[in-house]
Amino acid sequence: MKPLDRILDRIARLMGLALICTSVLILLSPILFTILLSFANDASIKFPPGSWGVDRYIELFNSPKWLDSLGLSLRLAVVSALIAVAVSLPALWAILRSQLKVRALIEQLSVASLLIPVSAFAVAIYGVFAQFRMLGSFWGLAVAHAVLAIPFVILIGAIGLRAQPKELELVAITLGASRARAFTGITLRLAFPSLIAGFVLAFQASFEEAVLVNFLGGPGLLTLPKRILDALQWGSEPVVTAIASIIAVLTSALVAVFLSITQGVKK
16 A cells, blocks of 8 residues: 555545544533533523532432433333333244244234324323223323334344244254244243343333323322423523433443344344
8 A cells, every 4th residue: 555545545444433423422422511500509401500519419319300201201211121021922923933924924913003193102001091080090001112112122023033043943842842832942042031131122212201100190190200300491400411410321231232132132
């Protein structure tokens, strides 16, 4: 390679690196700005802050209403994610292992909710819940969140299950195991990391959901996203910067766990 070509190649690499760093900084700047504001002690949200400290975090952890909403969101996310996994497992079995002629249609319908706007889904399910008197109930909201979370479990779980050879199940069946036992004892065990990754995504989808609770919730169901939305709509509570910072950190940790699990599945 000629010296001029080396120089041009090095310049191109440096420009590419600078472009990547700039893009990442632009994407992360709102999160970093929010985290920075969460350590201000001013009575209102303003920049630059007049003083620094952890008063907003102290207020958050000393506030029963915010802690109650956080606890509700965590319980709701765990329950809806478990429901999504429980519903997705037989669907995955029907899609990947059965001889049903409509299994391709089942797979397409299982992820259809990703294509439907959440507001349209909320309006449709509102009528169903009103008929069965499930409006304003924890379990009704958990079921609605689970419906939105099922596609994530289906998509990630299907990747892990397809990576397992069917021959392992056939060997187990020839040795006397039933079809269900061969699937759960061998294939499902090997694909367990992908199901955990699907659970993580389902948990995150439920925890951050702020539309359904406005349609299906009630006075007793104020999730953390709902309370944040109300706080910003009807006033300006600086404590929301601390909450947003915590959510950003926890979400990043969940994404890191998801990426590590998926990398393990690929290997």
